[in-house]
Amino acid sequence: MNNDSIDRFIRVNELNKYTFEEIKDYINIQQMISLKSTIYLNKQSFENLKTNTLKLTIKRLTAENGIFNIKLVFLATNGEFILRYWDDSSYVIVNEDVRGIYTIDCASNSFVYIGKHTTSNGTHMICMDSEVQIGDDCMFSDGILIQATDQHGVVDIKKKQIINKHRRCIEIQNHVWLARNCTVISDVTIGEGSIVSLGAVVVKNVPKRSIVAGIPAKVVKQDMTWSRFRKNFDNYSKKIIDIYGERDFD
Ligand SMILES: CC(C)(COP(=O)(O)OP(=O)(O)OC[C@H]1O[C@@H](n2cnc3c(N)ncnc32)[C@H](O)[C@@H]1OP(=O)(O)O)[C@@H](O)C(=O)NCCC(=O)NCCS
Numbered sequence: 001m002n003n004d005s006i007d008r009f010i011r012v013n014e015l016n017k018y019t020f021e022e023i024k025d026y027i028n029i030q031q032m033i034s035l036k037s038t039i040y041l042n043k044q045s046f047e048n049l050k051t052n053t054l055k056l057t058i059k060r061l062t063a064e065n066g067i068f069n070i071k072l073v074f075l076a077t078n079g080e081f082i083l084r085y086w087d088d089s090s091y092v093i094v095n096e097d098v099r100g101i102y103t104i105d106c107a108s109n110s111f112v113y114i115g116k117h118t119t120s121n122g123t124h125m126i127c128m129d130s131e132v133q134i135g136d137d138c139m140f141s142d143g144i145l146i147q148a149t150d151q152h153g154v155v156d157i158k159k160k161q162i163i164n165k166h167r168r169c170i171e172i173q174n175h176v177w178l179a180r181n182c183t184v185i186s187d188v189t190i191g192e193g194s195i196v197s198l199g200a201v202v203v204k205n206v207p208k209r210s211i212v213a214g215i216p217a218k219v220v221k222q223d224m225t226w227s228r229f230r231k232n233f234d235n236y237s238k239k240i241i242d243i244y245g246e247r248d249f250d
Contacts, residue, residue: 079102
């Protein structure tokens with residue numbers, strides 16, 4: 001990811017840049033992670049880190065020589081974020097008003113983007129030479145696994161080849177609900193407005209505005225979306241109904 005492609009997601013020149021040294025009292029940094037690493041914050045995320053409404057922990061996985069140059073844009077509002085690094089080649093962007101509980105493991109030039117207003121009660125993302133793009137206003141339950149790499153080689157014996165070397169990309173578009181304990185693997189796109197049911201394992205693309213369920217996840221309903229409120233529409237579902245609904249609101 002070069003600076004031009006990062007600009008598609010966020011304008012870093014409008015943010016405040018700090019070294020870990022400058023904010024080390026407000027984040028939890030494990031040993032052997034260089035305090036010269038930089039982080040971009042906005043006014044709100046800086047304030048929330050200071051007041052402990054927002055918690056950020058940076059950990060080292062098996063990087064024996066230490067971690068020197070983390071690239072991180074962190075504009076979350078509240079919650080607990082644990083970032084774990086095998087090396088420092090990845091770029092992570094957490095956009096404005098992202099809330100909740102996330103653990104993100106990174107290595108080998110991965111790129112992770114979490115869009116505005118997305119929430120999570122417990123998401124673990126594993127990225128190794130992977131790209132994970134999450135849209136705005138998604139809602140992730142707990143027990144969510146985004147496995148964006150196989151982490152180990154799958155060997156075709158006859159062809160004498162490793163068959164899963166490619167960079168893996170997962171795109172979760174705006175306003176997607178991942179229900180409790182579901183898993184997303186493989187190169188998939190989950191379309192805008194869709195729901196992944198409890199316990200599902202997504203291995204193929206999910207069309208927009210549909211519900212998928214089961215292992216492997218299959219479409220069980222179409223022309224459906226969801227609302228954060230159980231008895232009322234939220235703004236995003238209103239927007240979707242406005243465009244695709246067949247009659248006026250009740
Ligand atoms: C996504 C969800 C809300 C959809 O509910 P719904 O629209 O009422 O779906 P239905 O119960 O009508 O089910 C539609 C079909 O999918 C199947 N199905 C629903 N959920 C399923 C699941 N988790 N796994 C497997 N199949 C499932 C149903 O058996 C039904 O199949 P059928 O048409 O053959 O009878 C629901 O499936 C779900 O996952 N609920 C849990 C939400 C959750 O995790 N909340 C925690 C807080 S985020």
